[in-house]
Amino acid sequence: MATQVADAPMTDPLEGWSLPAWTYSDTEFFEAEKERVFAPSWQIVCHESDIPSPGDWHTLDYIGESVMVVRGTDRVLRAFTNVCRHRGSRIVDGASGCARKLVCPYHAWTYDLDGRLAGVPDSASYPVFDKAGLGLSSIQIEVWRGFVFVRLVDDGGPTVAQMMTPYEHMVAPYSFHDLKALGRVTMRPREVNWKNIGDNYSDGLHIPVAHPGLTRLFGRSYGVEAEANVDRMWGDLMDAPSPNWSERMYQRLLPPVPHLPPERQRHWLYFKLWPNVAFDIYPDQVDFMQWLPVSPTASVIREISYVLDDDRREMKAARYLNWRINREVNAEDTALITRVQAGMASRSFSIGPLSDKEVCLRHFCRRLRQIIPAARSEHSPAPGWSRTA
Incomplete structure (x- = not known):
């Protein structure tokens, strides 16, 4: 297994050790993560092709907020909190929809698609207020290669494009702008801390132990590396036929992909963007996966596949076989992270040593300790630490 890591200052006194187990179940640490890690981080909502027409909208709910991305009559995409400025009611329900106006179901305050307050029933009964100042609350939005991201707080951190700068040349051949959804977003609850999902995603050492299919x-050829804001994992399909039917048929039926260079025809490529968004890039499709925190010991995995137009029977078969292969990988990973979450509850475990090959996990631990210094403590500090640390 190949491993690489970007240069980084070695300032963490616990460099080479995992995050302490208490950070995977502690309520105060979880609340600090919501404010310091998730509020200023970019979160993927959808692809531009999911909201092609004026009035189309898509939502994302996380850390107590509901965000909606709306395409205006001017065809511009904007992001707002899904909250009426009158009494705080949610405005739209569900994952997606289309509307000519955004109308609150509580008192029918009405907003234009650009967020401006357009109508207030019985407006004469209200004290004079600045109508222009009561539009929907906007949040930052970025469209990177067709994928739509939002962030609740702008802390001056890099854009998605800046995060992915080291890998733009790798992503460019896959025509992300032209992708279209294959199916719908799937939400998969997991009774584990969100970090356990991310740790497992970027962990290359467990592949030959726990994923026999991927090893076949x-x-x-499986490798991992860590850049400042992105982890990369990769592997090349072997020519030797797998004894497993799904894998063998995928190897056999995956057709040539005209827009990809020769070295990408049998290449699987993975990226994890800080802190919790991943792209699984295959010759036949592109998936995004996002693990959202629900509580200190619960998360939900949000995922969907996107494809380019290709009516070849071999390509349709390859996509189905890809799903079969990765369904088994997902089941294996679910069992692994469940075992880890349960083991972390033991009084016998606090921190563990990290291999020099665990470059992504080392980088993640270092960065989280910089953001939340309490993670440098092997055992949980006294309650109230987050008010001063």
């Missing part, structure tokens, strides 16, 4: 497909 990749052999020793």
Whole structure:
């Protein structure tokens, strides 16, 4: 397994050790993560192709907020909190929809698609107020290669494009702008802390131990590396036919992809963007996966596949086989992270040593300790630490 890591200052006194187990179940640490990690981080909502027409909207709910991305009559995409400025009611329900106006179901305050307050029933009964100042609350939005991201707080951190700068040349051939959804967003609850999902995603050491299918497909070609804001994982399909039917048929039926260079025809590529958004990039499709925190010991995985137009029977078969292969991988990963979450509850475990090959996990631990210094403590500090640390 190949491993690489970007240069980074070695300032963490616990460098080479995992985050302490208490940070995977502690309520105060979880609340600090919501404010310091998730509020200023970019979160993926959808693809531009999911909201092609004026009035189309898509929502994302996380850390107690509901965000909606709306395409205006001017075709511009905007992001707002899904909250009426009158009494705080949610305005739209569900994951997606289309509307000519955004109308609050409580008192029918009405907003234009650009967020401006357009109508207030019985407006004469209200004291004079600045109508222009009571539009929907906007939040920052970025469209990167067709994928729509939002963030609740702008802390001056890098854009998605800046985060992905080291890898733009790798992503460019896959025509992200032209992708279209294959199916719908799937929400998969998991009774684990969100970090356990991310730790597992970027962990290359467990592949030959716990994923026999991926090992049959990749052999020793699986590699990992860590950049400042992105982890990369990769593997190349072996020519030797797998004894597993789904894997063998995928190897056999995956057709040539005209827009990809020769070295990408049998290449699987993974990116994890800080802190919790991943792209699984295959010759046949592109998936995004996002693990959202629900509580200190619960998360939900949000995922969907996107594809380019391709009516070839071999391509349709390859996409189905890809799903079969990764369904098994997901089941294996679910069992792994569940075991880890349960083991972390033991009084016998606090921190563990990290291999020099666990470059992504080392980088993640270092960064989280910089953001929340309490994670440098092997055991949980006294309650109230987050008010001063």
